[in-house]
Amino acid sequence: MNEDALTQDSIEDAERYVLSSLLYNDFYPAQRIAQGSFIRIMEQYRALDSQSMARLLQEELRSVSEVNMPFNDIGFSNVGTFLRLCFNNYYVDLVNALSFFTALAATLSGAADEQENATYNDLLGSLQNPNIVPGIEMKSMLDASGGMNNYYVISSFLSLVIFEFAHMESSDVVIRRCQNPACGKFFTVKRSDAKYCSFPSPQNPSRLCKDYYPQLLHRKKLKENDLDLLIKNAYGRLYNQKRRHPDRADEVSGLISTLQIEADSKKQEVLNDSMTKKDFETWLKSLTPTKGDDIYE
Numbered sequence: 001m002n003e004d005a006l007t008q009d010s011i012e013d014a015e016r017y018v019l020s021s022l023l024y025n026d027f028y029p030a031q032r033i034a035q036g037s038f039i040r041i042m043e044q045y046r047a048l049d050s051q052s053m054a055r056l057l058q059e060e061l062r063s064v065s066e067v068n069m070p071f072n073d074i075g076f077s078n079v080g081t082f083l084r085l086c087f088n089n090y091y092v093d094l095v096n097a098l099s100f101f102t103a104l105a106a107t108l109s110g111a112a113d114e115q116e117n118a119t120y121n122d123l124l125g126s127l128q129n130p131n132i133v134p135g136i137e138m139k140s141m142l143d144a145s146g147g148m149n150n151y152y153v154i155s156s157f158l159s160l161v162i163f164e165f166a167h168m169e170s171s172d173v174v175i176r177r178c179q180n181p182a183c184g185k186f187f188t189v190k191r192s193d194a195k196y197c198s199f200p201s202p203q204n205p206s207r208l209c210k211d212y213y214p215q216l217l218h219r220k221k222l223k224e225n226d227l228d229l230l231i232k233n234a235y236g237r238l239y240n241q242k243r244r245h246p247d248r249a250d251e252v253s254g255l256i257s258t259l260q261i262e263a264d265s266k267k268q269e270v271l272n273d274s275m276t277k278k279d280f281e282t283w284l285k286s287l288t289p290t291k292g293d294d295i296y297e
């Protein structure tokens, strides 16, 4: 017998390997589901008779040829090919969960674009198949007062997403997309008028979007008012020059139309920090007739 051949013992070794390698130390729920995802698949394939193995392998190989899978050398011949087969299943579950989460969240938050709507409808259609939504197990237990408590054991990313959303429907929680344009993360909220999430804001990760972004908007508004005033003053100065020096009217009209055409985009540059306010002021000052500066105050 081939010493690499897959046996009960080697599956258990593989299980230990998966549990110790899929740690995701920074996020415990992801660690549990990732490990659970692998173990669920191992459980499924454990102790199969050779006929079922052949049938399943055929299905697995068919999906490899239809979908872009990480591995195509999969099978039950040894631990390596078996782990790769498990990984393919884990990967498909993860990808399905991510696409379904994004499309569903976008749809429920009312912020879905055409692409997200199409993905949502596609996935909704394919999720009618029970084999695609694996891994929710319910356990019931009576408590001391005779009440029944249900516990759920979830071992797939996709079923976690579906489970969470199904329960959201029956609570008063709604899903929103953060309106900080640099963020756009989905978040849940009880107060339906919340616009910004409670995650670190991309502009300033030490502050949360909901605290930081309204302040940023306010500061931006003040800065914009300030720039609008400078532009208004520049118009005033040019109109005065035109009135006081009719001989230069054409030249000043040209400067006024430059101001009309360029002021707004330069203002945006200052608001986006790609131009300094000092340079903006210098530019405004440069819009003045070239000769006889002394008379054009």
Ligand SMILES: [Zn+2]
Residues within 6 Å of the ligand: 178, 179, 180, 183, 184, 185, 196, 197, 198, 199, 201, 209, 210
């Ligand atoms: Zn946000």
